[in-house]
Amino acid sequence: MRENILLKTITNILYPRRCPICGKIVVPRGELACPPCKSKLIPIEEPRCKKCSKPIDSEEIEYCLDCFTKHHQYEKGFALWVYDANMKKSIAEFKFHGRQEYSDFYAEELVKKFRAEIQKIAPDVLVPIPIHKSKQIQRGYNQAEVLAKGIGEKLNIPVISHLLKRDRKTLPQKQLNDKERLKNLLKAFTFSKKELLQYEVKYNRKVRKVLLVDDIYTTGSTMEACTGILLQNGIEEVYFISICIGKGY
Numbered sequence: 001m002r003e004n005i006l007l008k009t010i011t012n013i014l015y016p017r018r019c020p021i022c023g024k025i026v027v028p029r030g031e032l033a034c035p036p037c038k039s040k041l042i043p044i045e046e047p048r049c050k051k052c053s054k055p056i057d058s059e060e061i062e063y064c065l066d067c068f069t070k071h072h073q074y075e076k077g078f079a080l081w082v083y084d085a086n087m088k089k090s091i092a093e094f095k096f097h098g099r100q101e102y103s104d105f106y107a108e109e110l111v112k113k114f115r116a117e118i119q120k121i122a123p124d125v126l127v128p129i130p131i132h133k134s135k136q137i138q139r140g141y142n143q144a145e146v147l148a149k150g151i152g153e154k155l156n157i158p159v160i161s162h163l164l165k166r167d168r169k170t171l172p173q174k175q176l177n178d179k180e181r182l183k184n185l186l187k188a189f190t191f192s193k194k195e196l197l198q199y200e201v202k203y204n205r206k207v208r209k210v211l212l213v214d215d216i217y218t219t220g221s222t223m224e225a226c227t228g229i230l231l232q233n234g235i236e237e238v239y240f241i242s243i244c245i246g247k248g249y
Contacts, residue, residue, distance in 0.1 A: 020090045020102040032105035042082040043113075044245065052220060053079040054245050072220060074227040074238045076121075078114045079217055079245035080106075087244045091215050095143045103143070106215075106243050107150030114241065118155060121239055123211035125199065126152045126159045127230075129222060130166040130189070147243070148213040157211070158203070163195045164226055185225035191233045212240040219246075 016025045021037035047059045051067040053076075061068075081087050094102040111118075128144035136142050145161050152159040168188045200206055210230055212223060217240070227238040 017101060018099070020094070020099070020105045021086055023093065032108060037086075040086055042084055044079055044082060050076075052077045052217065052245070054217075055082060055247055066220065070220075072224055072227070073231060074212070074223060074240055077217065077223070077240040077242070077245075078110075078117060079242045080110055080113055081244050083216055083218075083244035083246050091143075091243065095215065096139065098140065100141060100143075100146050103146045103150045106147055107154060110151060110241060110243065111154045115155065118157075118211065118241070121209065121211065121237075123157060123209045123239060124205070124207045125163070126157050126211050126213050127163045127226075128159070128161060129212060129214040129226060130162070130164050132166045132168070132188075144214045147215065151213065151241070158199070160195055160199050160207075163192055163199075163210075164229065165190050165192060185221055186228070189225055189229050191229050193233070196233075208236045210235050210238050212238060214240065214242045215244070217242040217245040 016029070017032065018024065019026045019034045019037050021033055021040060024034070026032065026034055044053060044055050047056050047061070048054065049056055049064040049067050050062050051072060052064060054064040054066070056064050090102065093099040094106075126148045128142060128148040131139075131142050131144070142161075145159070148159045148161070151157070166188050167190050196207060212226055212230075214223065217223060223240050227240075230238050
C-alpha cells in the first residue's frame with residue numbers, strides 16, 4: 001500500500017495530473033479536477049427517470065419517454081452527469097486520446113454519488129461493456145474496463161472484464177432506428193461461459209447480479225442488448241452505471 005502511494009506521488013510530481021474538463025494541469029495539486037471546471041458539469045438531480053436515470057422535466061412523471069414506451073430488461077440504471085459539450089470533450093479524450101487517468105475522477109465521483117445505491121443492490125460483479133478487438137488494439141484499452149476496475153477497487157467488487165465479448169463490428173448506429181439498432185447489436189455480443197465458470201470456481205459463489213459499466217448511455221440499445229444476453233445465460237438481475245447520459249423528455 002505504501003509503495004503504491006509513493007509511486008503515485010512520484011508520478012504526480014514527474015507527470016502532473018491534467019484536469020478531465022479543461023485538459024490543463026490540475027490546480028490545486030492533489031485534486032482530480034480543477035474545482036471551477038468541476039462546477040461546470042451538470043449533475044443529474046431529481047426529477048430523474050426511475051428506470052434509466054435520465055433527467056426529466058416534471059416531478060409528476062416517473063419515467064422518461066423512452067422508458068415509458070419501451071420495456072427495458074435491466075432493473076435500473078445510474079448516471080452522473082448530463083452528456084453536454086464539456087463531457088463530450090472530456091470523454092472523447094478519455095476514450096480516444098489515451099487519457100486513462102481521467103477514470104480516477106469519474107470513478108471517484110460515481111462512487112461518491114451512488115455508493116449507497118450500489119451497496120443496496122449488492123452486485124456480485126461489475127462487467128464492462130466490451131469493444132471490438134480492433135478498437136481495443138487501436139486505443140490500447142477499453143475505457144469501460146478501465147472505469148469498471150476503478151469503481152470495483154473503491155467498492156471491493158470483482159470485475160469480470162471478458163464475460164461479454166464484442167465479436168462483430170456493427171453498422172453505424174446513427175443510420176438505424178431503435179429496432180434496427182437493437183437487432184444490429186444483438187449480433188455483435190457473445191457471452192463467455194468459460195469466464196463465468198472460472199470466476200465462480202475461484203470465488204466459490206454464483207453470479208446472480210451484474211452491474212454493467214459504460215461511459216455513456218444514449219439510446220440504451222447497447223445496454224439492452226448486453227442485458228438480454230446476460231439474462232439468457234442465467235444472470236438473474238442486471239443493472240447499469242454510466243458516467244453520462246443524454247437528456248430525457
